Amino acid sequence: SNMAFIAGKTNRLISNKTPKEYFKEIIAERGEKAITDQCVPTDPFLLEIENYRTFLDKRRQLLLYLVNSFTGTFRNPVI
Secondary structure, three states: OOOOOOOHHHHHHHOOOOHHHHHHHHHHHHOOHHHHOOOOOOOHHHHOHHHHHHHHHHHHHHHHHHHHHHHOOOOOOOO
C-alpha cells in the first residue's frame, strides 16, 4: 500500500525529503486532488515518519474503498 506511479525525475527530486515536505509541495503545485486521486491520505499527522504504519493502514482502507466501488461492493473507509 505504499506504491505510487511517478517518473524517475520526480523520484529523484523528492528522494531526500520527508513525505510531509514533498506532499506539501505537490499539493501547492497541483492541488490536493493529485494526491487524493491516488488514495494517499493527506492528514499531516499521517505524513510524519513515526506514523508510517498508521499511514499505511489508512491508505489500505482508501484503496479497499476504491476497489469496492469499482466492484459494486461499497464499504465506507474509516478515515
